[in-house]
Amino acid sequence: MPTDLSTSPKPLISVALDVPMAQVLHYSWAGEKPAHGDWVIVPLGKRQVVGMVVDRHILAQDGGESFGFNESFWGSFEPPADLAASKIRPIGPRLSIPRADRQWIVLLAFASAYYRRPFGAALLSVLPKWLRQPQNHRPKKEGAPSLVQKLLEKMSAPPPSASCADEADLSQPQTGVVSAASKTDQPATDPPLNTDQQNALAAIREIGVHVLHGVTGSGKTRVYTEAAREILFRDAQSQVLMLVPEIGLTPQLVSRFKKTLPGFEIAILHSEVSERERARLWLLIAQGKIRMVIGTRLAAMTPMPHLTLIMIDEEHDASYKQQEGMRYSARDLSVWRAHHVKASLLLGSATPSVETWAQLERGKYQYLSLPKRATGEPPAPISLVDSLKDPATGGLSSQARARIDAVLQGGGQALIFLNRRGYAPVLSCSSCGWASECADCKIASVLHRSEAASTPTSTSASKWRLQCHHCGQSSPVVRQCPQCGDTDLSPIGRGVQRLEQTLREVFPQARIMRVDRDSVRQGKLLGERIDAIDRGEVDIVVGTQMLAKGHDFARMNLVVVADADTQLLNPDFRAPERLFATLIQVAGRAGRHAGEVGAGVLVQTRYPQHRLYQYLLNQDVKGYAQAEMADRRASGLPPYAFMAALRASHTHQQTAQSALRALQAELASACRERSIDVRIYGPVPRYPETLAGRWRGQLMIESDHRRSLHAVLSMVEDWMTSHASFDPHLDVDPIEL
Ligand SMILES: [Zn+2]
Ligand SMILES: [Zn+2]
Numbered sequence: 001m002p003t004d005l006s007t008s009p010k011p012l013i014s015v016a017l018d019v020p021m022a023q024v025l026h027y028s029w030a031g032e033k034p035a036h037g038d039w040v041i042v043p044l045g046k047r048q049v050v051g052m053v054v055d056r057h058i059l060a061q062d063g064g065e066s067f068g069f070n071e072s073f074w075g076s077f078e079p080p081a082d083l084a085a086s087k088i089r090p091i092g093p094r095l096s097i098p099r100a101d102r103q104w105i106v107l108l109a110f111a112s113a114y115y116r117r118p119f120g121a122a123l124l125s126v127l128p129k130w131l132r133q134p135q136n137h138r139p140k141k142e143g144a145p146s147l148v149q150k151l152l153e154k155m156s157a158p159p160p161s162a163s164c165a166d167e168a169d170l171s172q173p174q175t176g177v178v179s180a181a182s183k184t185d186q187p188a189t190d191p192p193l194n195t196d197q198q199n200a201l202a203a204i205r206e207i208g209v210h211v212l213h214g215v216t217g218s219g220k221t222r223v224y225t226e227a228a229r230e231i232l233f234r235d236a237q238s239q240v241l242m243l244v245p246e247i248g249l250t251p252q253l254v255s256r257f258k259k260t261l262p263g264f265e266i267a268i269l270h271s272e273v274s275e276r277e278r279a280r281l282w283l284l285i286a287q288g289k290i291r292m293v294i295g296t297r298l299a300a301m302t303p304m305p306h307l308t309l310i311m312i313d314e315e316h317d318a319s320y321k322q323q324e325g326m327r328y329s330a331r332d333l334s335v336w337r338a339h340h341v342k343a344s345l346l347l348g349s350a351t352p353s354v355e356t357w358a359q360l361e362r363g364k365y366q367y368l369s370l371p372k373r374a375t376g377e378p379p380a381p382i383s384l385v386d387s388l389k390d391p392a393t394g395g396l397s398s399q400a401r402a403r404i405d406a407v408l409q410g411g412g413q414a415l416i417f418l419n420r421r422g423y424a425p426v427l428s429c430s431s432c433g434w435a436s437e438c439a440d441c442k443i444a445s446v447l448h449r450s451e452a453a454s455t456p457t458s459t460s461a462s463k464w465r466l467q468c469h470h471c472g473q474s475s476p477v478v479r480q481c482p483q484c485g486d487t488d489l490s491p492i493g494r495g496v497q498r499l500e501q502t503l504r505e506v507f508p509q510a511r512i513m514r515v516d517r518d519s520v521r522q523g524k525l526l527g528e529r530i531d532a533i534d535r536g537e538v539d540i541v542v543g544t545q546m547l548a549k550g551h552d553f554a555r556m557n558l559v560v561v562a563d564a565d566t567q568l569l570n571p572d573f574r575a576p577e578r579l580f581a582t583l584i585q586v587a588g589r590a591g592r593h594a595g596e597v598g599a600g601v602l603v604q605t606r607y608p609q610h611r612l613y614q615y616l617l618n619q620d621v622k623g624y625a626q627a628e629m630a631d632r633r634a635s636g637l638p639p640y641a642f643m644a645a646l647r648a649s650h651t652h653q654q655t656a657q658s659a660l661r662a663l664q665a666e667l668a669s670a671c672r673e674r675s676i677d678v679r680i681y682g683p684v685p686r687y688p689e690t691l692a693g694r695w696r697g698q699l700m701i702e703s704d705h706r707r708s709l710h711a712v713l714s715m716v717e718d719w720m721t722s723h724a725s726f727d728p729h730l731d732v733d734p735i736e737l
Pocket of ligand 2: 439442468469470
């Protein structure tokens with residue numbers, strides 16, 4: 001019995017803070033009792049910090065009871081037994097920002113329990129930075145409003161008159177599903193919905209998880225915009241959340257929403273939004289004043305008290321998984337959230353993930369299909385070029401050269417896809433076999449031609465760099481082999497810059513544009529390039545994955561996949577699935593519009609018989625997914641097992657390896673003793689093995705039952721607390737192995 005507490009006259013309150021410890025902290029209060037969800041400033045050591053009052057009983061009542069899989073979660077709410085009354089400090093002032101929505105608090109609590117992140121750290125990481133800073137809540141002078149109060153005052157001012165017409169619509173919610181008002185608002189340019197789109201829209205009206213499997217160019221975006229419009233006009237309060245993989249890659253999507261929802265303020269949330277603007281949007285959304293939100297994964301945890309519909313475009317995309325801090329999946333959290341607040345969830349993709357197919361098979365999700373392109377054009381035929389029979393000299397087979405030539409003769413456009421940045425993957429010495437390597441990461445450093453050097457006037461001196469694609473470090477190219485002194489150094493393999501050079505040599509008359517992360521650093525610039533392609537100012541586009549997503553090119557006749565075999569051989573069990581998705585997307589760029597002569601897709605490969613290419617040939621997305629599912633089931637891999645990775649690093653490889661090995665043995669024996677059915681593999685090195693001078697390794701923890709997995713994770717957390725020098729972290733449902 002904590003005697004200090006029982007004799008303490010001070011009532012305690014729990015406050016969630018961004019601190020690197022599992023526990024929430026406890027403070028005393030006087031006067032009016034702070035309520036669950038109140039934002040406050042509290043003393044922490046010598047600092048003042050922003051936190052949120054949390055009442056564990058309300059949290060449990062709101063749904064937190066279902067977190068039983070994580071036995072230690074509630075333990076973090078207990079005041080420590082040795083908490084001395086003298087150490088309890090009084091809570092500071094309540095902030096003027098609105099009390100947090102209770103359902104939102106449960107969402108963050110679930111994320112914290114599931115992804116094994118301290119509740120306070122999880123919660124505060126979602127609050128915009130600008131609102132986390134106590135000075136923005138404090139008046140600069142006595143009696144003057146604080147910066148936050150000023151912002152809030154501005155928000156409560158009447159909206160500009162421009163939106164009056166829309167307010168009239170909103171004040172008269174229609175009982176019908178599509179209100180008369182919204183029909184008259186329909187822009188004249190939109191064609192009527194086809195039957196498949198209508199069926200999809202009708203299905204989404206039912207609460208549940210819906211999978212919209214639509215071939216590239218089938219009009220999924222139209223379903224998104226119409227679904228949003230329907231809901232926003234039907235009910236004057238409802239809010240809609242649209243998640244996209246990368247805002248920079250989807251300018252077309254955002255403008256489609258703006259067109260469909262004239263007069264609505266749409267919040268666009270992504271990493272390039274300024275901190276103050278993010279705070280402003282966050283507050284407006286949290287108060288229900290902004291009802292349409294489009295954002296990247298970080299938007300998945302925006303407080304939306306009237307959330308009615310969540311839509312996730314390209315739901316299979318790896319960018320929905322956060323790779324640092326709380327390693328959450330925006331898609332998986334959205335599934336939980338939609339279920340919890342009884343909203344509808346729409347998962348859209350041309351290539352749904354294996355996880356999603358598995359849920360369809362279990363009958364948990366509903367399948368909706370858009371099997372035809374909106375333009376009515378059949379998919380462009382795919383053919384494979386066997387590189388052993390028709391070698392890709394300079395990166396291009398004779399078949400590819402002939403087809404590109406034919407397209408150019410006909411005045412069309414060709415897209416050459418190679419998902420490898422730089423000029424060549426490595427620089428090597430022909431005498432001793434030395435290969436360029438990043439000094440820190442110990443992986444190949446990539447030969448790049450500087451972007452400025454593309455202009456003929458630049459001198460060759462600074463033309464070449466060696467760049468590490470993991471840590472970003474770049475160094476000048478060596479003239480002599482550092483190992484044997486030979487000057488005969490040559491680039492090995494081919495990146496997209498080198499392919500561009502070949503294309504310029506083979507097709508000197510063609511207008512060629514390269515699109516990759518080196519030539520296009522901002523979303524805006526990408527938009528400009530895409531417009532130039534659309535206007536027909538380019539004959540050949542050569543580029544990386546950046547080109548694959550979301551763009552509807554009006555006159556792309558031919559797509560050539562130059563080399564995708566490397567990804568095929570990647571040992572990560574998810575690599576083929578990702579490659580298949582990318583290739584289907586890239587292939588879908590070809591021949592989307594009528595009147596294109598000889599539309600087609602050529603894939604150059606050394607492995608034409610590989611299963612993946614055979615399914616690609618038939619554009620059989622479902623068949624491929626079923627084959628992958630059968631493999632995963634047979635090998636006990638996700639989604640047929642639950643998995644977590646414990647990652648650790650240390651300056652000494654031996655130290656890290658033996659610590660991980662000891663933990664592995666300890667966990668394995670604890671599992672045997674307690675009859676917990678969990679498999680623990682490792683330690684295995686991560687890729688790259690060394691980063692910033694630290695060796696990196698991981699243990700893989702796997703079970704058929706989520707509860708068993710989490711039981712082991714509780715033990716791992718104890719180890720992490722006592723092994724902070726290994727900089728350990730947990731990744732639940734890791735997607736990169
Ligand atoms: Zn050498
Ligand atoms: Zn590096």
